[in-house]
Amino acid sequence: MSTAVRSAPQTIRDWSRAVDGIGPGSPAPAFPFAEATAAVRAHGTAELPAELAEALVDAARTARTRAGEPPDESWFTDRWLRSATMTATATQSYEAYTMCGLFEQYCRSGPAGYQQHARLLSAALTADLIRHELDAAPSDRPDARTAAATRLTGDLCQAIRPGGAPPRPLGHDAALRLCTRLIHRLCRTQPPVLRRIVDCTPLPATTEPDEYLFTRSVQIMEVLSAVAAEQAGEARNRGPHQPSGLPPRLHALADTLRHATRLFHLLCTLDAGQFAHIRDATYGTGALQSPAFAALERCCRGEQALRPETLEAVPLDRSPLPEIPLRQALAALRTRLDPEAAARLDEAVTAVDTAWVRWKRTHRGVARRIIGDVPGTGGTDGLSYLNRHLDTPLLTHHD
Ligand code: HEM
Structure with a gap:
């Protein structure tokens, strides 16, 4: 377990303390998402150690008092912490587990219209999924999952350019490069919270790799x-x-x-x-x-x-x-x-x-x-x- 994961409860407590000490109108420091996400994933939301669970529940209380409107970072922090603490607070639900309510609010916010936001969000999530699966697979072992993941890049290209010519099939490395490039492009051109969504969701309940x-x-x-x-x-x-x-x-x-x-x-x-x-x-x-x-x-x-x-x-x-x-x-x-x-x-x-x-x-x-x-x-x-x-x-x- 990395040092950042071990020290995550303290880092999260420090954040809550810092935010509690700031007046309601003043900007709050950013929540330590990298450490908190790594720590939650290292254990699973259903199996959080007591110290980490307590720090997250405390942070969730603090975040709720500062939550703004989507796609503001304070809104994401509140929604993310509700999902991370769903078992610790006995509030498990499909919505908290899948974060579908968070995505719905994200797609309804912003100027481009629901379907356009949803199309780009689904492309970013699909690119992240393909990248995740291909990253884990050696490029010289085309098993069923690798083959299915690379085939999915075709859908991704069609989703980004509807009506365009069907793309030619890609190999492992080219598919991985395409997904990485696409995520960078979307995160550069869409609201900054999209980067948080890609990097800090999903929050698995267990440590099962699948x-x-x-x-x-x-x-x-x-x-x-x-x-x-x-x-x-x-x-x-x-x-x-x-x-x-x-x-x-x-x-x-x-x-x-x-x-x-x-x-x-x-x-x-x-x-x-x-x-x-x-x-x-x-x-x-x-x-x-x-x-x-x-x-x-x-x-x-x-x-x-x-x-x-x-x-x-x-x-x-x-x-x-x-x-x-x-x-x-x-x-x-x-x-x-x-x-x-x-x-x-x-x-x-x-x-x-x-x-x-x-x-x-x-x-x-x-x-x-x-x-x-x-x-x-x-x-x-x-x-x-x-x-x-x-x-x-x-x-x-x-x-
Ligand atoms: C491991 C993969 C999956 C398994 C084993 C599975 C299994 C099931 C089962 C057994 C049901 C019957 C209802 C119940 O839970 O008692 C169900 C319903 C349903 N599942 Fe899945 N499911 C899987 C993946 C998915 C995925 C990825 C989705 C998409 C979000 C999905 C959407 C649904 C929906 C919408 C229903 C309700 C269907 C209806 O009422 O006609 N499932 N699933």
């Missing part, structure tokens, strides 16, 4: 599903006024879902033994609680999206139903279109449903490979639950 892969993948998929929910909302709100703009919007939504699905090729290399430990350490924080997936499904399917399991995990006051779900808005609109426009709309609707069902099938395949037929962390019967809802489309009717 937890980085798991948590980062969940984070990226959360950002992508929030984008998909936003795209569905736009289609619903603007579609009736701009019917010709609907098919491109729906194809963009299908693209987002396909992009998320491809991440599973990397995630399915997760070590099942390590995941069993991660599951134990994060029990009760399953993706059934994902606010973004609930928003997407509710926006598209309305009341039909309400299963008892998801309703309990994401109550309606957190993710309300729209007055008219997208599916219903599309059906009403279709009756007003000429046959050619209706055919274009049908094609786009099919593209969304195909991409959605493929996401679900790939997710089910990964779940089967990694946990087998055991109950899910969300309290469902696991694979049987996933099987029951496997082929339910988003936009067309299903009996």
